[in-house]
Structures are given as structure tokens and as C-alpha cells.
Amino acid sequence: MNADIAEYRRRYDAHLQTVAAGLERYIKECLCNVPHVDRVTARAKDPDRFAVKAQCPDERGRQRYLHPLAEVQDQIGARITVFYLNDVAQISQVTERYFRPIEQRELVPESEWEFGYFGRHFVLALPRDVVPEAVPLEEVPTFFELQIKTLFQHAWSEANHDLGYKAPRALSRDENRRLAYAAAQAWGADRLFEELRAEILP
Amino acid sequence: MAPQHVHSFLVHPSKHDADPPQIAGTGIPRRGSLYNMLSTVFARAESECNIEIVFRCRPNGEQQNDCRDELVAYLENPNVDTGHPLASRLQRITTHRSGLGLLFLMASRDNGIHRAVISRFPADQGVIAEEHAHRLSVEFVERVFMKSAKAYKSALYSSPSLTRGFWDGRAVDLQISGPRELSDYWIREFLVSDLKTTGPAGTKRLAVALRDAIRRAGDADVREELISAASLMRRQDGTSFSVRQLAQRLGLSPEAVGAIETALPRRDLMDQVFQFDTEEFQKHVQYRAVELDNGGTLIAEDAHFNNVFREQVVNQGDRRIRFTTEGRVIDQALRKTR
Numbered sequence: 001m002n003a004d005i006a007e008y009r010r011r012y013d014a015h016l017q018t019v020a021a022g023l024e025r026y027i028k029e030c031l032c033n034v035p036h037v038d039r040v041t042a043r044a045k046d047p048d049r050f051a052v053k054a055q056c057p058d059e060r061g062r063q064r065y066l067h068p069l070a071e072v073q074d075q076i077g078a079r080i081t082v083f084y085l086n087d088v089a090q091i092s093q094v095t096e097r098y099f100r101p102i103e104q105r106e107l108v109p110e111s112e113w114e115f116g117y118f119g120r121h122f123v124l125a126l127p128r129d130v131v132p133e134a135v136p137l138e139e140v141p142t143f144f145e146l147q148i149k150t151l152f153q154h155a156w157s158e159a160n161h162d163l164g165y166k167a168p169r170a171l172s173r174d175e176n177r178r179l180a181y182a183a184a185q186a187w188g189a190d191r192l193f194e195e196l197r198a199e200i201l202p
Numbered sequence: 203m204a205p206q207h208v209h210s211f212l213v214h215p216s217k218h219d220a221d222p223p224q225i226a227g228t229g230i231p232r233r234g235s236l237y238n239m240l241s242t243v244f245a246r247a248e249s250e251c252n253i254e255i256v257f258r259c260r261p262n263g264e265q266q267n268d269c270r271d272e273l274v275a276y277l278e279n280p281n282v283d284t285g286h287p288l289a290s291r292l293q294r295i296t297t298h299r300s301g302l303g304l305l306f307l308m309a310s311r312d313n314g315i316h317r318a319v320i321s322r323f324p325a326d327q328g329v330i331a332e333e334h335a336h337r338l339s340v341e342f343v344e345r346v347f348m349k350s351a352k353a354y355k356s357a358l359y360s361s362p363s364l365t366r367g368f369w370d371g372r373a374v375d376l377q378i379s380g381p382r383e384l385s386d387y388w389i390r391e392f393l394v395s396d397l398k399t400t401g402p403a404g405t406k407r408l409a410v411a412l413r414d415a416i417r418r419a420g421d422a423d424v425r426e427e428l429i430s431a432a433s434l435m436r437r438q439d440g441t442s443f444s445v446r447q448l449a450q451r452l453g454l455s456p457e458a459v460g461a462i463e464t465a466l467p468r469r470d471l472m473d474q475v476f477q478f479d480t481e482e483f484q485k486h487v488q489y490r491a492v493e494l495d496n497g498g499t500l501i502a503e504d505a506h507f508n509n510v511f512r513e514q515v516v517n518q519g520d521r522r523i524r525f526t527t528e529g530r531v532i533d534q535a536l537r538k539t540r
Binding site: 065066067071073098099104127132 | 468
């Protein structure tokens with residue numbers, strides 16, 4: 001386990017940041033004529049976060065990852081932020097045109113009475129085009145994670161990551177309710193903008 | 203590198219059969235000529251299996267694939283029973299055209315890396331001649347396998363992780379004659395997999411490399427050859443091949459092949475197989491520009507260039523060409539650059 005974490009740190013410094021930058025460029029090229037794309041970003045997972053994830057237990061308290069380097073699928077993560085809800089579907093189609101998925105999920109809260117994280121996630125084969133020739137292929141993950149979100153979904157999840165997920169203490173019921181309220185407002189804003197887009201830019 | 207476990211199954215063609223025959227399976231002992239031959243197939247898979255594939259996720263997007271699950275179950279505990287579901291899967295999709303086949307499952311674990319090779323050998327016909335004391339017996343047999351030990355299908359998988367690994371692998375079909383037939387039977391139906399590179403992604407890569415190679419080509423002959431190749435490539439829609447195979451098929455010179463190879467992001471991408479997509483190709487290689495030594499430049503959509511400009515060789519020796527065209531001027535401008 002520790003050997004995997006140390007090896008990840010070495011790979012991160014040696015190659016992964018370069019590969020992530022290459023992936024970002026590659027995705028931008030694939031989307032070059034697609035409208036309403038606000039931003040494309042890609043990053044290699046921070047080594048400290050990799051270490052935490054590599055050691056996290058599963059639901060039964062056992063070690064979730066026995067071979068983290070081969071098993072953690074978001075060592076490289078990319079995000080496409082778009083203007084409107086309809087763009088998420090459009091970009092998903094473009095994604096499937098240029099990348100091979102082994103997973104795709106629409107992330108929504110479990111209950112229709114809940115508001116929280118929304119977004120579309122893919123696990124995709126990493127194109128070899130983004131790996132510089134000098135980098136050994138066996139030191140680069142086979143897959144990467146891609147998120148496609150609207151600006152409002154992204155804004156809420158970033159703030160929630162900071163204030164909710166990484167909160168230094170347990171949140172009160174009222175604080176949780178306010179985070180959910182903010183998610184509901186982001187959800188509502190997305191709906192309104194999508195309706196306006198359909199009316200104004202059919 | 204030799205397999206530590208080898209199991210074999212006789213697989214009858216049973217696609218659409220309501221009552222498929224039982225599948226007989228057996229373990230192959232780790233000695234003797236058959237094991238030695240299979241060890242060669244196992245070792246050779248590393249260089250032979252050159253088509254990169256990934257298992258397909260479920261239609262609902264879940265990261266799950268039945269064929270992968272069966273492969274992993276076999277690797278967790280390799281025996282006839284755990285290999286049987288893979289043989290059954292092959293039987294369910296095998297038509298009479300593909301015919302009777304012998305399936306081999308081979309597994310090893312070395313330095314913590316699990317490795318699996320799945321191979322299918324087709325049945326053939328042959329004659330057994332046996333000499334007895336005073337006579338010769340000759341018998342026709344219909345279940346000869348490996349008559350040609352080079353005509354088989356294989357797939358190679360390796361990973362340290364049986365839980366989250368084994369999502370990608372490499373395959374080969376040595377039975378097929380041309381890339382167009384790239385085995386739907388073996389890759390898409392049996393292995394429930396797709397080529398790792400999508401058609402548009404592979405085509406875009408080729409088109410951009412070709413475009414860049416044309417721009418950079420210092421030699422006029424190479425540039426002309428690459429431009430001609432671009433025209434011919436448009437007719438390859440739906441065909442699966444690697445860039446190297448395509449270059450061979452078009453008979454490109456080593457210089458032209460080298461120019462494309464240099465323009466690719468990595469040289470090993472010359473050998474990655476994808477399905478050509480003409481629509482995607484057109485997006486990236488759209489216009490043909492011809493520059494003459496008199497300062498003139500002709501530009502037209504590549505697909506229609508030869509209709510727009512009529513070409514006449516004026517002098518073969520110094521390669522002088524006259525282009526003629528006719529039309530109404532709809533726009534003209536002065537530019538600082540071309």
C-alpha cells in the first residue's frame with residue numbers, strides 16, 4: 001500500500017501533471033466547435049488525496065483498494081462546465097463519440113425530496129494521444145474520470161466540497177438545510193435558464 | 203512465461219438453438235506437446251494481440267460486464283467449472299458459419315500480476331493414416347484442430363487487480379483475411395467489447411496527422427503522394443485498420459509513411475486499430491491547396507478539387523501543369539498572407 005502511494009507521488013511529479021495537461025488540450029480540441037462550453041479543466045489527483053483514498057475502508061471496514069495504482073480510476077480527472085442543462089446531453093454525445101466509456105452515470109440525490117449533488121460522470125479510456133512518447137504507458141492510468149456539469153451545478157458542488165464535505169466540524173441541521181436550499185436554488189436556476197434557452201435560442 | 207492453468211472446451215455452433223449441446227471441458231496437464239504448443243500461444247499473445255479493446259459497460263451505464271465477470275471468476279479459481287460460463291457464452295453466439303471450435307482458457311500469476319489468454323481454434327478436416335504390422339488404415343476425421351496453428355483468435359488480459367482491473371485487453375483474429383471483417387464475432391459478440399479507440403477519435407488523429415504531414419512535407423513528391431492518399435482515404439468508411447495497415451493498403455512510399463508517423467502524437471499510434479469514419483475525416487482534411495512556382499495558389503474542397511480545376515500536363519519532363527477553371531467571381535480580397 002505504502003509502496004503504491006510512494007509510486008503515485010513519483011508518477012505525479014514525473015508524468016501525470018503533463019498527461020492531465022495533454023488531456024485538457026485533447027478534450028478542448030474535441031469540443032472546438034461545440035457552443036456553450038464555459039471551461040474544460042483536467043488535473044492529476046493530488047498525491048495526498050490519493051493517499052487518503054488509497055487507504056479508505058469499504059462499507060464493511062475492509063481495505064477498499066488492494067492495488068490502488070491499478071484500481072483508483074480518478075487519478076486523472078477532467079471537468080467540462082457548460083451553460084445550460086441541455087448542453088450536458090449534447091456534450092455527453094460528443095464524449096461518447098471520441099472516448100470509450102466503461103461507466104456513465106447521472107448523479108442525482110436519491111429522493112425527489114432531496115437537493116444536493118447533480119452532474120454527469122463518465123469513466124473513460126485515456127487516449128494514448130495525451131501521453132508523451134517518453135512516458136512509459138504502464139505508468140499512466142488506463143482510465144480517467146470526466147464530469148460534465150452546468151455552471152450552477154459546478155458552483156454548488158465546489159462550495160459544498162469546501163463547506164460541507166471538508167467541513168472542520170459536523171454541520172448542524174440548519175446548516176445542512178441551508179446547503180440543500182442552495183442546491184435547490186442552483187437546480188431551479190438551471191431549470192429557468194434551460195427554459196429561457198429553449199424559448200430564445202431554439 | 204508459461205500458463206499455470208489451462209482448460210479446454212469443445213464449443214459447438216449453437217446460436218439461436220433452443221437446445222444447445224452439452225459442452226465438454228477438461229484440464230490440460232502441464233506437460234507434453236499440447237501444453238508446449240499452448241505455452242507458445244500464451245507467450246506470443248503479448249506481441250500477437252495488437253487490437254486494443256475495452257469491455258462494454260451495461261446499457262444503463264453501470265461499470266459491469268458479464269464476460270469480464272466470467273473471466274475474473276475463472277481467474278479467481280481456474281477450473282473446468284469456472285471456465286464453463288465463458289465456453290457457454292462462446293457457444294451461444296457461434297453460428298454454423300464459424301463452426302465447431304476448441305476454446306482454451308489459460309491463466310498465470312507472476313509477481314502479483316494475473317494474466318489470462320483466451321484462444322479459439324477452429325475445427326478442420328483431416329486424414330489419419332496409421333501403419334499396422336501388415337496394413338495401413340486410413341480414416342477421415344472432421345475434428346482436427348490446430349491443423350494450421352496460426353489460424354486462431356486470441357485475447358490477452360493482465361492486471362494485478364481482479365476487482366477493478368481487467369477492463370481492457372488486447373485481441374487478435376488470425377483467421378480473418380482483411381481488416382473489414384475485424385471480428386465482430388470475437389470482439390463485439392463474445393468478448394462484449396469495443397475497440398479502445400472510437401472510430402471518430404482514430405480518424406481525427408489520422409486526419410490531423412495527415413494534414414500536418416502535408417503542411418510540413420519539404421519534398422513535393424511526398425506532399426503530392428499524401429494529398430492523393432487523403433483523397434483515397436475517404437473511400438474507407440466503416441473499415442477497421444491501423445494507420446500502418448492503411449498506408450500499406452494504399453501503397454504509400456516509406457517517405458510518406460514516415461511523414462505521417464512523425465506527425466502522430468506517438469509513433470506507436472501507427473499500430474492502433476480503429477474504424478475509419480469518413481464524416482470525421484472530412485471535418486479535418488477539407489481543402490486541397492496547390493501552389494505553383496509562378497506564385498499562383500489554387501484552393502478547393504478536396505472532394506471536388508478535380509472537378510473545379512481541370513489539370514493538363516504541358517511538359518512531362520519539367521512537370522509543368524496547366525490548370526483551368528471557369529465560374530463567376532463571388533468574392534475577391536487582398537490578403538497579407540495566404
